[in-house]
Amino acid sequence: MWKPPEKIRWSPDPGHLPDADERASSTLFSSLQSGRLALRNRTWVPAMVPWRATDNGYVTPEVLDWYGRFAQGRPAAIVVEATGIRDVPSGPLLRIGHDRFLDGLEQLVEVVHRKSGGTTKLFIQLIDFLAIKRRPDRVKFLKRFLAITPQHRQTLGMSEAEEADIRQAMIAMTDDELEQVLNAREFEALKKGYREQVNDMHLDHIKDLPKVLPDLFAEAAGRASRAGFDGVELHYAHAYTMASFLSATNRRDDGYGGAADARVRLPLEVYQAVRKTVPEDFVVGSRFLASEAIKGGSTLEDVCHFATAFASAGMDFLSLSRGGKFDDAKQPKVGAAAYPYTGPSGYECMPQYISDKQGPFGRNLAATRVIREAVRKAGFDTPVVAAGGIHSFDMAEAALNDGTADIIGAARQTLADPDWFLKLETGHGSDVRLCEYTNYCEGLDQTHKQVTCKLWDRLQLDEPGVCKSSDGKRRLIAPDWTPE
Numbered sequence: 001m002w003k004p005p006e007k008i009r010w011s012p013d014p015g016h017l018p019d020a021d022e023r024a025s026s027t028l029f030s031s032l033q034s035g036r037l038a039l040r041n042r043t044w045v046p047a048m049v050p051w052r053a054t055d056n057g058y059v060t061p062e063v064l065d066w067y068g069r070f071a072q073g074r075p076a077a078i079v080v081e082a083t084g085i086r087d088v089p090s091g092p093l094l095r096i097g098h099d100r101f102l103d104g105l106e107q108l109v110e111v112v113h114r115k116s117g118g119t120t121k122l123f124i125q126l127i128d129f130l131a132i133k134r135r136p137d138r139v140k141f142l143k144r145f146l147a148i149t150p151q152h153r154q155t156l157g158m159s160e161a162e163e164a165d166i167r168q169a170m171i172a173m174t175d176d177e178l179e180q181v182l183n184a185r186e187f188e189a190l191k192k193g194y195r196e197q198v199n200d201m202h203l204d205h206i207k208d209l210p211k212v213l214p215d216l217f218a219e220a221a222g223r224a225s226r227a228g229f230d231g232v233e234l235h236y237a238h239a240y241t242m243a244s245f246l247s248a249t250n251r252r253d254d255g256y257g258g259a260a261d262a263r264v265r266l267p268l269e270v271y272q273a274v275r276k277t278v279p280e281d282f283v284v285g286s287r288f289l290a291s292e293a294i295k296g297g298s299t300l301e302d303v304c305h306f307a308t309a310f311a312s313a314g315m316d317f318l319s320l321s322r323g324g325k326f327d328d329a330k331q332p333k334v335g336a337a338a339y340p341y342t343g344p345s346g347y348e349c350m351p352q353y354i355s356d357k358q359g360p361f362g363r364n365l366a367a368t369r370v371i372r373e374a375v376r377k378a379g380f381d382t383p384v385v386a387a388g389g390i391h392s393f394d395m396a397e398a399a400l401n402d403g404t405a406d407i408i409g410a411a412r413q414t415l416a417d418p419d420w421f422l423k424l425e426t427g428h429g430s431d432v433r434l435c436e437y438t439n440y441c442e443g444l445d446q447t448h449k450q451v452t453c454k455l456w457d458r459l460q461l462d463e464p465g466v467c468k469s470s471d472g473k474r475r476l477i478a479p480d481w482t483p484e
Contacts, residue, residue: 001247001330001341001342001346001347001350001352001439001442001443001446002198002203002328002330002342002343002346003347003352003354004342004347004354004355004356005356005357005431006356006357007354008354008355008357009353009354010353010355010359010360010361010437011353011436012353012361012391012392012434012435013361013391013392013394013437014118014265014391014392014432014438015392015394015395016393016394016431017424017429017430017464018393018424019102019394019427020073020108022408023183023425023427024425026393026397027042027284027300027397027400027401027409028041028042028100028393028396028397028424029041029043029398029425030042031193032076032383032407034265034316034317034381034382034407035281035284035316036281036283036316036405037231037283037285037316037317038077038262038304039077039384040076040119040405041076041421042383042396042406042408043075043076043077043197043407043408043421044075044076044078044079044289044319044407044408044409044410045075045077045078045079045409045410045411045414046079046118046319046321046385046387046409046410046411047068047081047082047125047233047235047287047411048081048082048411048415048451049058049081049082049445049449049451050062050063050066050445050450050451051091051092051093051445051449051451052066052080052092052446052450053092053093053094053095053360054092055089055091055129056089056095056244057084057093057095057101057102058094058095058101058104059094059095059104059105059107059108059340060104061467062105062467062476064108064111065095065467065476065477066111067080067112067122068110068111068115068416068477069118069418069477069478070112070364070418071112071113071114071115071116072109072115072116072418072419072480072481073414073417073419073420073421074116074117074119074120074188074421075116075120075414075420075421075422076108076119076120076121076122076227076231076407077121077122077123077143077407078121078123078124078284079121079123079124079233079287079319079416080123080124080229080398081093081094082125082126082127082235082240083095083096083124083125083126083127083220084096084127084128084129085097085126085127085128085217085219085220086128086216087218089357090129091110091448092448092466094222096124096126096224097216097220097271098473099223101223102223102227103123103225105223105224105229105436106227106228107168108122108227108228109122109227109228110228113228113311114430118225118405120186120410120418121230121231121233121283122229122230123229123230123231123233123283123285124224124232124233125232125233125235125240125287126227126232126234126235126239127235127240127369128213128216128217128231128235128241128242129167129195129239129240129241130195130198130206130240130241130244130432131193131194131195131196132193132194132195132196132326132335132337132338133189133193133195133256133337134193134332134335134336134337135191135192135193135329135332135334135335135336135337135338135371135432136189136193136334136336137332137335138171138190138334139171139261141189141190142170142171142190143167143171144217145189146167146170146182146190148166148167149314149357151164151183152166152170152181153331155181156169156170156181158183158327159356160436163248170340174192175191177306178190186431188332191331191375192329192331192332193332193337193338193471194405194437195326195338196251197244197251198244198245198257199251199252201248201252201254206232207254209241209245210254210256210266210269211259212248212266213241213242213266213270213272214266214269214272214273214274215273217234217270217273218273218274218277219277220232220307221274221277221278221284222277222278223277223447224278225278225282230282230283231283231284231285231316232274232278232282232283232284232285233285233286233287233310233317233319234240234267234270234271234284234285234286234287235286235287236267236286236287236288236289237287237289237321237324238289238323238324238340238349239325239326239329239340240260241381242267242270243288243289245257245263245266246263246264246267246288246289246298247263247292247297247298248263248296248297248302249294249296249327250263250328250357252335252476254414260298260302260306261305262449263298263302264305264306264309267288267306267310268288268309270374271284271286271310271313271314271315274311275314276437277378278451279384279446282320283316283317284316285315285316285317285318285319286310286315286317286318286319287319287320287321287385288303288305288306288307288310288319288320288321289303289316289320289321289322289323289324290303290321290364290367290368290371291303291321291322291323291348291364291367292321292323292325292345293322293325293344293345293348293349294323294325294327294328294344294345295327295328297325297345300370300371301401303371304369304370304375307371307372307374308374308375308378308380309377310382311375311378311380311382313379315327315382316382317382317383317384317385317407318371318375318383318384318385319384319385319387320364320365320367320368320384320385320386320387321349321364321366321388321416322348322349322364322369323341323344323345323346323347323348323349324341324345324346324348324349324350325339325340325343325345325346326338326340327343327345328342328343328344328345328346329342329343329346330343332474334344335370339446341403341442341445341446342446344434348363348364348441350412350439351363351388351389351439352437352439352442353437353438355438357391358401360389360437361388361389361391361437362388362389362395362396362399363388363389364386364387364388364389365386365388365399365404365405368386368399368404368405369402369404369405370405371384372384372404372405372406383406383407383439384404384405384406384407384408384409385405385408385409385410386399386404386405386407386408386409387409387410387411389408389412389437390408390410390413391410391413391434391435393411393424393429396408396410396432411436412437412441413435414432415435415441415451415453416433416434416436416453416455417432417433417434417435417455417478418478419431419481420432420433420479423481423483426483427483428483431481433455433478435453435455436455438454440453440454441453441454449469449470450469450470450474450476451477452469452474452475453478456478456479457469457474457475457476458473458474459475459479460475460479461475463475463479477480
């Protein structure tokens with residue numbers, strides 16, 4: 001992962017531990033009732049991909065254990081990992097693109113509701129993503145995969161040459177020379193691997209995305225409702241299809257790209273299709289980016305416009321993330337696919353303890369506050385979920401009380417200690433296992449290994465019934481906590 005040049009080392013601060021009176025009067029542990037969204041308090045576990053589904057996208061016992069363990073900590077809400085809405089292969093990621101997935105998803109809902117004592121609302125994040133290929137071997141790409149065009153011939157001055165001779169000429173070139181011959185997309189495909197983009201209007205299935213996606217999302221949301229979920233979170237963030245429509249890099253000329261009003265059009269149409277499909281009391285919100293954190297990305301003014309449009313349309317919550325784009329991802333090794341959290345925008349999404357002067361904690365809060373203020377100024381009270389390096393009662397309470405957010409999301413801190421909200425709430429704050437923000441978990445995610453936390457994955461490995469990683473070296477869920 002990219003790291004800022006300053007390389008300042010930061011340590012998480014647990015802050016002060018609230019006493020009984022502070023807990024009773026806190027905003028964090030107060031209930032929230034806003035339209036369809038009713039939470040017992042303001043605690044929220046954002047979506048994390050644990051790589052525990054089958055290769056065909058089915059729920060496994062390991063998936064049930066993962067979410068069941070979070071449920072034991074009784075957060076107000078848990079968002080299930082990004083779950084594919086298409087019935088296409090996607091590796092060990094959950095899928096919801098067909099009714100055959102319902103049985104496992106129903107089991108997942110039952111486990112979370114039971115293990116949380118009925119106190120945790122369970123939402124599932126719905127995602128669409130476009131095709132991405134692994135970085136090719138240079139010679140193979142130039143010899144077999146690259147389509148030779150008249151533009152190549154003209155640039156090389158080889159208009160009448162045999163195609164094989166053109167390919168050999170390219171193979172003999174340096175990368176600097178080759179960059180002058182290939183167009184930007186071809187050179188990117190060589191250096192990072194080919195990936196589809198929403199701007200690829202020459203591809204019929206990309207051109208037709210606005211026709212196809214509303215129904216796909218709506219059908220998936222309908223299945224989520226039938227499976228017993230309390231709601232869905234529409235994934236409009238990071239490097240994926242819907243975020244790409246919102247991005248300022250979206251240059252489509254069909255009414256779905258260019259100006260901010262056009263870029264938000266499909267996300268709104270998807271939401272409207274979902275809303276029409278699910279029951280009236282079913283919660284529908286979205287996760288999107290407060291900042292793309294890339295050159296030429298959407299401005300904060302754009303995002304305020306999106307957030308206000310979502311609130312006006314009737315979304316039940318707005319959850320804000322940051323960065324995580326393909327645009328600035330690190331070049332992968334040959335045979336590997338690009339990973340959108342390896343560049344500067346990826347760092348903004350998951351900053352670690354080696355950071356810059358701003359530090360890794362609460363890095364998204366300032367933008368979140370501006371966005372929430374824009375939504376309130378427009379006359380909407382839609383709850384806003386803040387996230388990004390929040391790991392203490394003081395940080396959470398401050399964000400809730402200064403107008404930044406209405407709900408506190410914490411992914412890595414909850415992975416480090418699934419009971420941390422509950423420990424704070426019940427006066428056991430001194431027992432909290434504090435995330436060190438080394439991004440050990442992110443490293444596992446990048447290599448598609450089962451995600452765990454280094455603070456607990458080697459503890460009590462000989463404990464009876466412990467489920468272990470594929471290599472047998474790590475436990476897959478945190479040890480149980482029993483208050484003394």
